[in-house]
Amino acid sequence: MNRKFWLTLALASFMVVTAACGANSGKTNNENKGNTAGSGNTAEKTYTIAVSQIVEHPSLDATYDGFVAALKDAGIEEGKNLEIDFNNAQGDSANIKTISQKIANSKSDLALGIATPTAQALADDVKDMPVLFAAVTDPIDAGIVTQLEAPGGNITGASDTNPAAITETMDFIATQIPNVKNVGLIINEGEQNAVIMGDIAEKALEKHGIKLIKASVANSSDVKQAADSLVGRVDALYITLDNMVVTGADAIIEVANENDIPFFSADRDTVEKGAFAAVGFKYYDHGYEVGQMAVEILKNGKNPGEMNVTVPQKLDFIFNMKAAAEQGISVTDEMKALVKDQENNIIE
Incomplete structure (x- = not known):
């Protein structure tokens, strides 16, 4: 076990962090990013988010649902100003790699990896957009980040283990x-x-x-x-x-x-x-927290590398x-x- 992770984890338990992200299906095109939804100065920015989830089961699905809910509560809603490209790898390692490479070549505003293997693949392949992760046990030992506090680079997220x-x-x-x-x-x-x-x-x-x-x-x-x-x-x-x-x-x-x-x-x-x-804890709450991180990145321009990795508190x-x-x-x-x-x- 990575001792550095658990020592850092103990410290992270006392930090309050906000953050955000989202996922679903049906990405069409990315040509409208930053375009207006009308004329003059009334334009609304649109966003695209790509999601890679290792498999469907209640905890991971609840993580995704919480993530999307946080975006909606912040005014980023699918069907209005958000397109989500949701990808289920069905537990297959070959699918995980194919999905991460597809996301790397997309024009998405942000990528989300739900579970350790999918987050690892995104960390390896996606360098030109912000990346968030959720439902990851030990992001340091998994090689996703090198530290929990201000991890640097283009990636941050939430560990699901205390x-x-x-x-x-x-x-x-x-x-x-x-x-x-x-x-x-x-x-x-x-x-x-x-x-x-x-x-x-x-x-x-x-x-x-x-x-x-x-x-x-x-x-x-x-x-x-x-x-x-x-x-x-x-x-x-x-x-x-x-x-x-x-x-x-x-x-x-x-x-x-x-x-x-x-x-x-x-x-x-x-x-x-x-x-x-x-x-x-509730995985919905876990996903909601990551969704809040996505909002900070998308709407407020936060750098993911400066955002602390969070751990369950409740x-x-x-x-x-x-x-x-x-x-x-x-x-x-x-x-x-x-x-x-x-x-x-x-x-x-």
Whole structure:
């Protein structure tokens, strides 16, 4: 794990930053950039934004939705003064590269990479326009930026990981779930972000004398088999912000429910689907923050290299009470007391 990233991350947790970006489909032409929508001095500038998203799943889709909402709230709205070229790489590395090269050759005003691999490709290929990233675990270790504060160049964005969230989840498992000796991690070890988060989880569990047992997958269709392979060997299941695995979360929920195994995730959306708990935040808010960064760049001329990379600030426990019942978990008052916003984060 990149020590510089996590040290910088701890400092970044105390900084307040605004920033912005957007994504969708249907870019037509870029000839009207800066042109007027009428005559005289009443012209309105139009914008084009190109988006590369690694795959569609709830957390990444919510990131995109929040991004677009922030633009709209600032008066940059698709169908009026905004064109968005949305590209879904469908988890394919060849598609990721093709999309980044296409964006590099476009006349877009700004590019957005949602998830680590797509952001890495944009950082490598796009040099002549501002680039933002979202849903990236460790942008330093991934080679996207060299530092979180004023990273320089033409790129900045938001990390979706605060190490405290992982540690708090592991501490909860160790102290609140009875008799846990082994925790199963379903992981795509080809995703750098998943490996980094898995290492943090493993170290946190070691402090409690608990072992992390990994079940690797090569694609989302392997997730069910990996989850099945852990039955009888582990006392709880966990997944990171692992795009391939999150896409197959329904299969893990099925295994967890059938075998009464508490299932923990690293994102709210998977808890809403049927995992029991996470320490997390709303990806919509994460995307909205990046959308605000885009507004600063597009409307106010901010240089992305001078804008700090942000990290999640509003962490909270999130419980799914129906999932708890399905997975044989008795949710105690002590557990509930850990939830700061019980109205929104205890899901009945």
